[in-house]
Amino acid sequence: MATTPLLSTAAPGRGKPPRRKRPGRRAEQWSAFGFAGPSVVGLGLFTLFPVAMAVVMSLFHWPMLGEPSFLGLDNFKYLFGEDPNFGVALRNTFIFTGLYVPLNVIVALGLAFWINNSRFAQLWRVLFFIPAITPMVANAVIWKMLLQPDGTFAYYLESLFGISAPNFLADGRTALLSVVAMSVWQGFGYNLIVFSAAINEMPSNVLEAAQLDGATGLRKFWSVQLPLISPAMFFATTMTLITSMQVFTQPYILTAGGPGNSTETLVMNVYQAGFQSRDLGLAASGAWILFAIILLITALQFVGQKKWVHYEH
Amino acid sequence: MSTDAPARPARTLKRIVSHVLLAAVALLFLYPLIFAVATALKPPGETFASPPSLIGSDVRWQNFADVFTYVPFHRYILNGLFVAGAGTLVVLAASAMSAYAFSSLRWKGRDSLFLVFLATLMVPQEVLVVPMFLLMRELGWVDSYASLIFPWAFTAFGTFLLRQFFRAVPYELHEAARIDGAGPVRIFLRIMLPIAKPALGVLAVFTFINFWNSFLWPLIMINDVSERGTVPLGMQLFFGQNGNQWHLVMAAAVVSILPTLLLLIALQKHLVKGIATAGLGGR
Numbered sequence: 001m002a003t004t005p006l007l008s009t010a011a012p013g014r015g016k017p018p019r020r021k022r023p024g025r026r027a028e029q030w031s032a033f034g035f036a037g038p039s040v041v042g043l044g045l046f047t048l049f050p051v052a053m054a055v056v057m058s059l060f061h062w063p064m065l066g067e068p069s070f071l072g073l074d075n076f077k078y079l080f081g082e083d084p085n086f087g088v089a090l091r092n093t094f095i096f097t098g099l100y101v102p103l104n105v106i107v108a109l110g111l112a113f114w115i116n117n118s119r120f121a122q123l124w125r126v127l128f129f130i131p132a133i134t135p136m137v138a139n140a141v142i143w144k145m146l147l148q149p150d151g152t153f154a155y156y157l158e159s160l161f162g163i164s165a166p167n168f169l170a171d172g173r174t175a176l177l178s179v180v181a182m183s184v185w186q187g188f189g190y191n192l193i194v195f196s197a198a199i200n201e202m203p204s205n206v207l208e209a210a211q212l213d214g215a216t217g218l219r220k221f222w223s224v225q226l227p228l229i230s231p232a233m234f235f236a237t238t239m240t241l242i243t244s245m246q247v248f249t250q251p252y253i254l255t256a257g258g259p260g261n262s263t264e265t266l267v268m269n270v271y272q273a274g275f276q277s278r279d280l281g282l283a284a285s286g287a288w289i290l291f292a293i294i295l296l297i298t299a300l301q302f303v304g305q306k307k308w309v310h311y312e313h
Numbered sequence: 314m315s316t317d318a319p320a321r322p323a324r325t326l327k328r329i330v331s332h333v334l335l336a337a338v339a340l341l342f343l344y345p346l347i348f349a350v351a352t353a354l355k356p357p358g359e360t361f362a363s364p365p366s367l368i369g370s371d372v373r374w375q376n377f378a379d380v381f382t383y384v385p386f387h388r389y390i391l392n393g394l395f396v397a398g399a400g401t402l403v404v405l406a407a408s409a410m411s412a413y414a415f416s417s418l419r420w421k422g423r424d425s426l427f428l429v430f431l432a433t434l435m436v437p438q439e440v441l442v443v444p445m446f447l448l449m450r451e452l453g454w455v456d457s458y459a460s461l462i463f464p465w466a467f468t469a470f471g472t473f474l475l476r477q478f479f480r481a482v483p484y485e486l487h488e489a490a491r492i493d494g495a496g497p498v499r500i501f502l503r504i505m506l507p508i509a510k511p512a513l514g515v516l517a518v519f520t521f522i523n524f525w526n527s528f529l530w531p532l533i534m535i536n537d538v539s540e541r542g543t544v545p546l547g548m549q550l551f552f553g554q555n556g557n558q559w560h561l562v563m564a565a566a567v568v569s570i571l572p573t574l575l576l577l578i579a580l581q582k583h584l585v586k587g588i589a590t591a592g593l594g595g596r
Contacts, residue, residue, distance in 0.1 A: 025419075031497040032420035039411035040426070042467025046445070047433045053444035114335060117328075126581045127339050130346065133584075134573045135526045137545040138566040141552050142349045145360075145559050152348065152365045159364070185342070190588060197589030246437055249528050253549065267439050267529070274443050275533055287440040294437060 054284045062281035064274075075285035086286065088261045089269040092176060096265065097244045099180045100187075104240055105233070108188040112195035113225075125196055129189035136186065140253035143182040144169065147254070169255050172262045179251050179263055186250070187243075191236045198232030199225070230309045238301050245294050266290045346570070353377065353564035360559040376564040383555065385539050386568060389547030392458075393572075396543055397524035400462045404520045405513055408471025413501050415472065416479035417487060427476075430469040438465075438529070446533055456541055460534045465524070471516055478512040479505055515587035518580050522573060544569045 058075055062068040079086040115124040131139050146152050147168040154165035168178045202225065210224040226233075248267040251257060257264035257272075264272075266286065274283025348367065352360055353376055355369035362369075380386055414420070415427050445464050454460040482505065490500050506513070528545040535541045538550050548569045555561050577584060 028418055028497070029420045032414045032418040032423070035410040035414035035418065035497070035501070036426070037410075038407045039430075039467055039469075039472055042407060042463070043430065043433055043469060046448075046464045046467055047436065047441065047469075048429075050441045050444035050448060051433075051436055053447065054440050057444060057447075111338075114331070118332065118335065120332075122581070122585070124335065124339065125585055126577065128342060129584070130343070130574065130577065133522055133526075133577050134346075134570040135528075135545045135548065137528055137548045137552075138349075138569040139345075141548065141562060141566050142345045145352070145563065146345060146348065148361070150361045150363065155363060155365050185345070193585055193588045197585075242437075246439060253552075270439055270443070271529070271533075274446070280443050280447070284440075284443045287437075287443060291437055291440050295435070298435075 054287065057281050057284035058288050060281045062279070062284070064278035064280055068281070071281065075282050076289070078282065079285055079289065085261050085264060085272075086269055089264045089266050090289075092262070092264055093245060093247065093266045095176060096180060096183075096247055097241065099177075100183055100244045100247075101237060101240050103180070103184045104188045104191060104244075105237055107184060108191035108236070109195050109233075111188075112192050112199055113221075115192075116196060116199045121196065125189075125193050128192050131186045132189040136249040137253055139186050140182060140250050143178075143185075144254050147178055170259050172259050175255050175259060175263045179247075179254055182254060183244075183247065183250050187240070191240060194232050194236045195229060198229040202228045227310045231311060234301070234305050234309045238298060241297055241301065242294055245290065245297070266293075349563045349566050349570075352560055353567045355560050357558065357560050360563075373560070376560050377568065380551070380561055380564045380568060383561065384547060384551050384565075386547060386551075386565065388539065389542050389544045390568075390572070392541060393525050393543040396458055396461045397521045399458070400466050400524040401517050401520045403462065403466040404468065404471050405517055407467055408475050408516070409506065409509065409513065410501070411472045412475035412479055413497075413505055416476045417482070417500070417505070418497060430472055433469045434473070442530060442533060449534060454534075456535055456537050458541065461524075461527075461531060461541075461543070465527075465530070471520070474516060475509055475512055478509045482508055511583075515583050518576065518583055519587060522576065525573065544572075 057068075059070065059072060060068040061071050061075075111124075111128065115121050118124060148154070149165070149167045149170075153168065157163050157165040166174050168174045206228065207224065210220055215224055246267055247265050248271065251263045251265055252268060252271075255263040257268055267290065270283045270286040270290065273286055274280050351367035351369075354372050354374070355376075356371050356373055359366075359369045411430075415423060415430075441464075449455055449460045449464070452459075486504060487500060490504060495503070525543070526545060527543070528549070531543050531546045532549075535543075535546060538546055542550065548565055551565045552562055
């Protein structure tokens with residue numbers, strides 16, 4: 001798969017240079033500092049330092065204004081024990097991810113196989129990618145209008161299927177589903193391109209061999225094509241899982257977490273704790289829990305990949 | 314492939330049916346965007362017509378003009394262009410330079426430092442925003458362009474991507490340049506950067522779009538939206554204030570969507586290639 005060389009973490013260096021002693025080893029060290037300097041300082045100040053700060057903050061009661069005071073693990077205890085919203089946000093985020101990721105992958109995969117037979121494959125790729133690149137806030141606002149009680153979706157649901165539509169965004173049974181639907185519409189175009197590229201790169205000799213062996217239809221799809229693109233599927237599901245655990249803008253615009261807290265997600269919870277309740281320590285703790293879950297899921301993905309991902313070498 | 318006569322028309326028919334169906338799916342998929350444009354051009358009272366109709370009794374371009382008079386949308390667009398443009402330049406410069414140091418120069422601590430770079434890729438933005446907010450406040454950067462640009466301009470990803478590219482440059486090329494008396498700066502500017510042009514281009518497009526669409530961080534950092542707001546922030550504020558004037562809300566949505574759409578149309582090949590080969594742009 002095309003992404004593997006870029007994702008390899010092999011030791012740097014383009015093969016061993018000749019062993020001749022080069023002039024100016026010292027000078028090279030200095031110019032390396034010059035070249036790497038901005039990034040090293042930038043990453044240190046804007047990533048490593050905040051990460052360290054986030055650890056400290058999660059252990060404090062840290063109001064936005066006023067003196068921080070040490071709490072130990074009380075923030076975490078509060079989130080898992082007393083906080084009426086955190087558990088719900090955790091559950092909502094898992095439900096969202098559990099629905100969003102499979103739907104996204106299935107739609108993207110199905111369309112990728114479909115458009116690859118087309119002479120206009122590039123056109124379809126670009127078309128389905130449009131909402132993935134336009135501002136999420138605008139996309140969500142458009143869907144919010146379509147999902148209004150007297151909106152287009154409700155009208156066609158009733159006139160075409162005779163189903164009296166619920167108030168999609170204000171009904172606890174449909175609000176989260178609406179957020180999922182909007183998100184799949186918005187996001188699958190990205191994976192469509194990833195899959196489509198992988199399908200294009202399926203080695204023709206393997207496909208021909210399968211054809212000679214009489215593999216057709218579903219059998220060809222399950223036993224030949226799917227394994228051939230499994231590295232792309234692994235990449236796509238891992239990335240999509242990570243981003244879907246961080247969902248924020250869609251529910252923030254569509255439902256503001258409501259009705260009640262039925263669409264509140266983890267990142268919304270962090271945002272509210274930090275910047276509405278102004279408890280930065282609590283927000284930092286929530287963010288760490290999110291990070292831990294993401295790490296865990298990613299690790300599980302990497303362990304699980306041995307069962308279904310086939311690399312060619 | 315065999316060319317037996319009866320099979321051909323059947324295959325052609327199948328292909329036509331497949332394309333017609335695909336076009337129908339694409340149309341359905343694009344419906345929300347078409348709907349937004351149509352609604353943006355409708356007179357105020359007709360936005361929730363029943364049955365839904367894309368065409369109103371009048372085509373009101375005035376709606377777009379109204380958006381710009383209700384809120385300083387031109388300001389949001391200029392702010393967005395400036396922040397995304399400056400951010401992209403910083404990302405490109407910093408990543409290209411460090412990628413060169415990590416790929417082509419030999420120095421103590423290089424490989425271990427690179428591992429630290431890679432490790433930072435795993436940290437989600439949410440872990441960073443809370444302490445970053447404090448840092449910005451300490452620096453006095455609340456409500457400033459700098460707060461929108463610099464915190465996210467030093468990503469290990471750019472370094473990582475370009476380093477892969479630079480590593481492909483044959484060692485002999487370096488050696489030849491060195492024998493000709495070129496120093497690291499000359500080699501970087503004259504050899505490495507030109508070679509990395511395609512990768513730099515792809516990185517630039519995705520970085521620009523990420524800055525342009527970014528919402529959570531501006532929402533935290535910018536209080537004075539009319540002065541420092543970017544497009545998503547302005548869009549959200551506009552929606553909050555004019556939520557029931559859907560014809561104007563849709564006009565604002567169309568205005569926010571347009572720049573990214575133009576970028577997509579102009580650079581579609583690079584974008585598709587960037588995703589397919591480098592896994593760029595996931596969100």
